[in-house]
Amino acid sequence: MAVQTFLFASLIFFSSSIESNHGATEVSLFTNLENSLEVTAKPTRVGVVVLEAGKDMVRITWMLKSSAKVNDDASFKTVEVKLCYAPISQVDRPWRKTHNELSRDRSCPHKIVSKPYDKIPQSLNWTIDRETPTGTYFVRVYGIGVNGQEVAYGQSSDAEKTTNLFSVEGISGRHTSLDIASICFSVFSFGTLLVFLVKEKRKANLQQRK
């Protein structure tokens, strides 16, 4: 009972500190952002259908759109480049859902890089992170204003997120050493049981003879 009370109290403490962050700033919505950045993301290896996490590279470029007004980029100081799920990777996976409210949006969980904005076209050769899960992706770049909130964006795909997508195959996480250890321990378990059975049977036979 005491443990429960302690856990409960500590959780109230943590949750109140979590929730206190939300009150201050106003909610940032995706539909309010200006699509003023031009972003491209192309795998460096030509003719490849599925990229390998941890090995293959993607060349990402971003710059202010030629159609943008002159001082559109005055408000953002940093850019955040993110890897986002294409709709096909979101099907039947509610934990990757797109949400208009940016703080609740789960569709762009993987951060590629965060850089100060240079006003000139920038590019990056990004090696796909080793822990990237299997899926189909596109790249989105957010322009972050001084107050830390998103003010503009650009993405390598179209508005419906159907073009210029690339597929990534994640690592399996399996290792031969793990497999071998697993087999060894299983055999040990089996073997120990057998040894005990034989020993006890022998003891029982001995006792019977006495």
Added chain:
Amino acid sequence: MGDPSGEPGSSMHGVTGREQSFAFSVASPIVPTDTTAKFDLPVDTEHKAKVFKLFSFANPHMRTFHLSWISFSTCFVSTFAAAPLVPIIRENLNLTKQDIGNAGVASVSGSIFSRLVMGAVCDLLGPRYGCAFLVMLSAPTVFSMSFVADAGGFITVRFMIGFCLATFVSCQYWMSTMFNSQIIGLVNGTAAGWGNMGGGITQLLMPVVYEIIRRCGATAFTAWRLAFFVPGWLHIIMGILVLTLGQDLPDGNRSALEKKGEVAKDKFGKIMWYAVTNYRTWIFVLLYGYSMGVELSTDNVIAEYFFDRFHLKLHTAGIIAASFGMANFFARPAGGYASDIAATYFGMRGRLWALWIIQTAGGLFCVWLGRANTLVTAIVAMILFSLGAQAACGATFAIVPFVSRRALGIISGLTGAGGNFGSGLTQLIFFSTSQFTTEQGLTWMGVMIVACTLPVTLIHFPQWGSMFLPPSKDPVKGTEEHYYASEWNEQEKQKNMHQGSLRFAENSKSEGGRRVRSAATPPENTPNNV
């Protein structure tokens, strides 16, 4: 009188409520103590302990208790070990919501069958071997998580691991060989409750182990696989401990059991018939599916729910999810106790009302949990839901022993299986499809709990009544003797096979409520509490 052979479930101590003061021990004059035996605890003529000393590890009785509940708890740990790690596993294996839900269903389905087999194994080989075999043979299934590469593999492995939940049967059976039937109710209830706690422990343990392995440098997708080695090794360790430290009976091992023949063996077919044709059996199968069943389902979904809905870290979600399962430590015994209190005032009708109130309250709190929008309300609702569901489990098994005397073992087994079946069903309907979000699933599960608890109103004992109807006034049919003796036919009655039932009937009269108890015999002549 307690059944001297101490068959599983044969004692009702703690259940009729009359023996509150004897909860932890059996008063000597009622059950004769064997003074020649040299055990740490006072024992009866069969050398079963008459006292339940919780913090002792004395061989063999208390040692058996601890070996038993810990190995049962280990199986709960490994069966639900995947649940708090699902946020990592789903990325590694590219799982959909359906895959995760199906894996959850698979994890509780295997034991529906294995629990039935374990009953036979305990009868044939003894509970020590039954427990050790199962625990050690399921260790490889836990280790095989390292091979899993896709949804199919994940579902298969969770199904195979789930078989080990049959240690529930060996646990309860083993307790019956070691503890006098007068206190077996409390002993078994504590063992079951503490075993179920494993479902809570795992939600704390696995994220912590995962975090440690991560910090040692492993990638996320390797770390979760390695984390499963911990429950795997717990299986091996517990198996070895059971084999080396455990013994089948107070006096030694199995061979003595063969020599017992003092109680005429009943026929399986007959017992099955009386279990299956008693409508109350099926109502309890349904009810337990919505107390134990929803507890198992929640063990599977709650960590992922808190992780996703409230954007918590994995181990924070694990801590919250753990407190759901850990409440079993006191909630399940508390439910049994509440039932006993209700029985002192209102007899069996009180027990039925207590069960209905507790389980329905649990269902309403579940609805609240689904609708809670802030973290704090969700946690409060979850804790109240856990208390309701787990206390309902305790209250259920406070009534089940009265449904039948002859077929108690099978009815208990069927009720237990109903729990797993209910769990599989709720996970299939509410948590495996894209039709409901998890919060909607929880809400509807709560509604289903309330609806499926209503059949308690239909349970009627002619001798004690039901929730809304008083007992029958018929001088023959309204007696306990008639109810319990009706399970035997004329030939069997002529052979006096029904004597145990008659003794039980006599002692169950306290279920008539206060007016019956106040007319009871004075304390010195208290009949053997059952």
